[in-house]
Amino acid sequence: VSSIVTRRKEAIPLPLPRPIARWESDSRKWADAFPREYDRYRMMMESSTKTKYGGAFPRDYLEETPANVILFAGYAFAKDYLQARGHVYAIHDVTHTKRVNEKTPATCWTCKSTDVPRILAEMSPAEFYKQPFSAFKDQITHPIGCLDCHDPTTMRLTITRPALREALQRQGRDLENIPHQEMRTLVCAQCHVEYYFKGEGKYLTFPWDKGFRIEEIESYYDEAEFSDWTHAISQAPMVKLQHPDYEVYLTGIHAYRNIACADCHMPYRSEGGVKFTDHYIQSPLLNIANSCAVCHRWSEEEIRQRVESIQDKTKEVRQRVEETLCKAHFEVAAARQAGATDDELQNPRQLIRKAQLRWDFVAANNGMGFHSPGECLRILAAALDLASQARTELARILATHGVIKPIIYPDISTKTAAQQVEQSFVNGNPPNLLPK
Amino acid sequence: VSSIVTRRKEAIPLPLPRPIARWESDSRKWADAFPREYDRYRMMMESSTKTKYGGAFPRDYLEETPANVILFAGYAFAKDYLQARGHVYAIHDVTHTKRVNEKTPATCWTCKSTDVPRILAEMSPAEFYKQPFSAFKDQITHPIGCLDCHDPTTMRLTITRPALREALQRQGRDLENIPHQEMRTLVCAQCHVEYYFKGEGKYLTFPWDKGFRIEEIESYYDEAEFSDWTHAISQAPMVKLQHPDYEVYLTGIHAYRNIACADCHMPYRSEGGVKFTDHYIQSPLLNIANSCAVCHRWSEEEIRQRVESIQDKTKEVRQRVEETLCKAHFEVAAARQAGATDDELQNPRQLIRKAQLRWDFVAANNGMGFHSPGECLRILAAALDLASQARTELARILATHGVIKPIIYPDISTKTAAQQVEQSFVNGNPPNLLPK
Amino acid sequence: MNQAMQAAIASSRQFIRALLRLAWFPPGLRLLMFAVFGVCVGLGALAVHTSRAPSYLSDEPEVCVNCHVMRPEYVSWRHSSHAEVAHCNDCHVPHDSFVNHWLFKARDGLWHATVFTMRWEPQVIHLSERAVPVVESNCRRCHERLVACTSLREHTAGDLRCWDCHGDVPHGETRGLASSPGYLDPSLPPVGPRSKGVTIGGRPPR
Ligand SMILES: [Ca+2]
Numbered sequence A, B: 001v002s003s004i005v006t007r008r009k010e011a012i013p014l015p016l017p018r019p020i021a022r023w024e025s026d027s028r029k030w031a032d033a034f035p036r037e038y039d040r041y042r043m044m045m046e047s048s049t050k051t052k053y054g055g056a057f058p059r060d061y062l063e064e065t066p067a068n069v070i071l072f073a074g075y076a077f078a079k080d081y082l083q084a085r086g087h088v089y090a091i092h093d094v095t096h097t098k099r100v101n102e103k104t105p106a107t108c109w110t111c112k113s114t115d116v117p118r119i120l121a122e123m124s125p126a127e128f129y130k131q132p133f134s135a136f137k138d139q140i141t142h143p144i145g146c147l148d149c150h151d152p153t154t155m156r157l158t159i160t161r162p163a164l165r166e167a168l169q170r171q172g173r174d175l176e177n178i179p180h181q182e183m184r185t186l187v188c189a190q191c192h193v194e195y196y197f198k199g200e201g202k203y204l205t206f207p208w209d210k211g212f213r214i215e216e217i218e219s220y221y222d223e224a225e226f227s228d229w230t231h232a233i234s235q236a237p238m239v240k241l242q243h244p245d246y247e248v249y250l251t252g253i254h255a256y257r258n259i260a261c262a263d264c265h266m267p268y269r270s271e272g273g274v275k276f277t278d279h280y281i282q283s284p285l286l287n288i289a290n291s292c293a294v295c296h297r298w299s300e301e302e303i304r305q306r307v308e309s310i311q312d313k314t315k316e317v318r319q320r321v322e323e324t325l326c327k328a329h330f331e332v333a334a335a336r337q338a339g340a341t342d343d344e345l346q347n348p349r350q351l352i353r354k355a356q357l358r359w360d361f362v363a364a365n366n367g368m369g370f371h372s373p374g375e376c377l378r379i380l381a382a383a384l385d386l387a388s389q390a391r392t393e394l395a396r397i398l399a400t401h402g403v404i405k406p407i408i409y410p411d412i413s414t415k416t417a418a419q420q421v422e423q424s425f426v427n428g429n430p431p432n433l434l435p436k
Numbered sequence C: 001m002n003q004a005m006q007a008a009i010a011s012s013r014q015f016i017r018a019l020l021r022l023a024w025f026p027p028g029l030r031l032l033m034f035a036v037f038g039v040c041v042g043l044g045a046l047a048v049h050t051s052r053a054p055s056y057l058s059d060e061p062e063v064c065v066n067c068h069v070m071r072p073e074y075v076s077w078r079h080s081s082h083a084e085v086a087h088c089n090d091c092h093v094p095h096d097s098f099v100n101h102w103l104f105k106a107r108d109g110l111w112h113a114t115v116f117t118m119r120w121e122p123q124v125i126h127l128s129e130r131a132v133p134v135v136e137s138n139c140r141r142c143h144e145r146l147v148a149c150t151s152l153r154e155h156t157a158g159d160l161r162c163w164d165c166h167g168d169v170p171h172g173e174t175r176g177l178a179s180s181p182g183y184l185d186p187s188l189p190p191v192g193p194r195s196k197g198v199t200i201g202g203r204p205p206r
């Protein structure tokens, strides 16, 4: 009897939350008012989960795909590049990656901590960004948490990061009237988006002024004559794309049907008769019943298989692009060794930039193509086409300089091998690529 | 009240069909028993409907995409290739196409008429197939109709074409125990499939013994050392793929969810309180409300847009492949003009065969990729990769023979221009492709 | 009436009276036993009242929302085209025979109550295998004339179920928690010893 009575009682809503301090960056302090959300949030400590292409374990992207080392030759991503894990690790991971050095700006903190909103309220974003990363090691200690997405007085979803506000404003969006369902995506779009550091002040900027599609982002960067680095092997002017999860998602069927990130990554959960949002953010494939089966009444196995079949296709085409691009980079280097001028190599380098930008849009995007299967494959096909055009042209350029046989492609079959090759180019003593 | 009573009366099951003759090939004779189905069937006379990529109007594929003429150079499809229209036109169209000549075998009748089942009951399939097409002009007069899909005594769906029965049997399927829902697809798979004429007897055969995927079909043909024709420009051994609608469909999400051809192309219709199968078979985009919107409760406009966005992607990548393939064909011809031997050209020709086979699997398939968006894009990407590999190799071969500048690609911007180029190759007086 | 019968009646009356007074036990224990028995009866009645067990005998949809886990289905059905024409049990309980009807109802009711009380309910509820043909036969029961001229008139292996096409009938396209707004919509009727009358979303049930 008592069980029946409690079960009926539990269906009554919680008392109103106790007040939370305006800049409370410690998520534990929010837990008194919202124990259910906090308990699930803490689950993100789990970092050993695995799915076929995702999960929270620290997959080494360079080991798994040594081609990455070649594609990022001369850039920090050739040193260290791991799969993301739960939000609670953000501080730990950004302070331990080899990608950070003395020259790293404070901008890199922006997406890693609940301390950032407070700091940004104290100083202007421009001031914050231009300082060195190391200047904030003491003030920034709390990983991503409640304050990043919630207003502590009303608990409403809110955009705390200026870069997103600014980008949306430049598009003419009225930030006061964003539909609630869209907010359930936009809180993620504060961080899970492509960005670049604009100008000397390293001002965090999202390249969306012409639109969200890769062709529009490309033309934004082209117009700004922006590049992140010069490729160590091919000397092409490269752009790195980072986790354009939001941009890719926008082109998919789920965005078309107005389904938000939170619908899949934070599905509703019921505990003791209370319905709440699951704050254990992770791969939905680890929680298919709650996240997908709400709309797709198939068995979990069927859902997983369908997702993996989409991901397998993306992976297959991605690999084709990676092979072609790696060869193209080496062929430019070989053409230089054979005596080709920068003028002759101008066009192939532009083609390589265009191709790799497209490849990276898909590769850096999480979910191995699932967020928008058709668009990802279309973009990869375009990348393949452009990279192949570069190769055909390079074959002719090489021939002009007397090289007709295939060039010697160095061994890049493991991370170590690839990093050796990469370093040899970075240090200015590349191997001979010309056949006898 | 009287209205309700009449509506109820209407809904009472139709009287048992009057007996229909065993080989009744005239669909009009079935109309007495099934007026609703026949009336809708007659609607297929409409042949002016248009959708973005489909519809029943006689779209000229050669005019719309002159590249087709080059890709099919030396084969009948370079002469005449139109978009399909309704079943009732099957006899008219097969007797008016320029693809038919004195050497055409009777096999071509197989999928065009209700007279075929009767003839096949009178003589064995092997005997039928090996006769000339012209031998049956008088006996075959009724276009595709009721007898092709229904058993006239029970009205149950039935497979009337031996090629499908044989192909399924070779796969070990038990033809007596096919689930009903699958029959709603298999009646279409009698015709809407890839086929070839096996051996001297022109025996109609479906190349599925290793499986339905393009890689498996390819390996079937490779093992049989089969080719339909030798390409007039590149001399590559080619295979033509014809309308592999069923094979492509099998890899899509709808097949995965057990949705049949008939569910989209013959959706239920209700008239006067009776629900029946709509026998006006056409593009579902001309009947979105009944065919898609029952499962997808979106507006018609949203459904159409989503389909077209899938089709646009397919079209974009298809075009990339077409451009690359056309260039590859010409480059082989140029290499021959420059003195390359068949030995040297062996590998590029094989790559071209493989690439075009993949391209055709998607291009010959109806629906511009809709039936399986991801798979179609994956296959096109593979085609692009293979064709590009051929081109890179050809650039080296051309260079070996002293040709370093880009070759001269003939003008193929219109159907007429392309057909002139094609004919010049067929007649043995091709234009000079070598640059000065 | 003969003597023997009168004697028999008298002796059984005596026996019942003794039984009711627990005549075989010592008086102290008698009192205690009365008290325990009373509490049991009281608790039992409370349980029956709280869980609205008798309502299981009725066909009112409000019965189902006695358990909050049925709320999403209730809400989605309430807003569906079937809300006015078919109640839960029109679809979820067999209507082919009286016996089947009550057997199924009893079995499902007991099972659901057990699952609920034991907190065994899954995060996402699906139709059980047993329930699928029941629901479909009920679709056909109402719509049989409509589908009589097509192959839908019978269900053969591998066929689509009615709701493979009519996926939104009657529970909508999105299921489970995601389909009901807020925690409590509609709010559960108050329960317990002092609660009066049943209300659903502030109004009495039909
Ligand atoms: Ca970037």
Ligand SMILES: [Ca+2]
Pocket: B194, B195, B196, B239, B240, B241, B242
């Ligand atoms: Ca063929």
